[in-house]
Amino acid sequence: MNLIKCLFCGKVTKIHKINVQKTINSKTVTLANAPVYYCEVCKETFYPKEVQDSFRYIKDRGLETKGILYNFDDMSKKVSD
Secondary structure (H helix, E strand, O other): OOOOEOOOOOOEOEEEEEEEEEEEOOEEEEEEEEEEEEOOOOOOEEOOHHHHHHHHHHHHOOHHHOOOEEEHHHHHHHHHO
């Protein structure tokens, strides 16, 4: 992942690994240890394509009905297969 500039202030963001949550079909799904772009100036967080693809993978396969906590590294491997 490349560093990107903040969409709001234009400063360079840093990559942080955090737990990211998204509601899918009324269930709050968490991706543990997911990399996100974080702007220390604005305090804004941006999800890279890999995180978005992981949530899309969970939704498209109905995995939110089987669990609500997934490890990002495991999901990103499945997405890339």
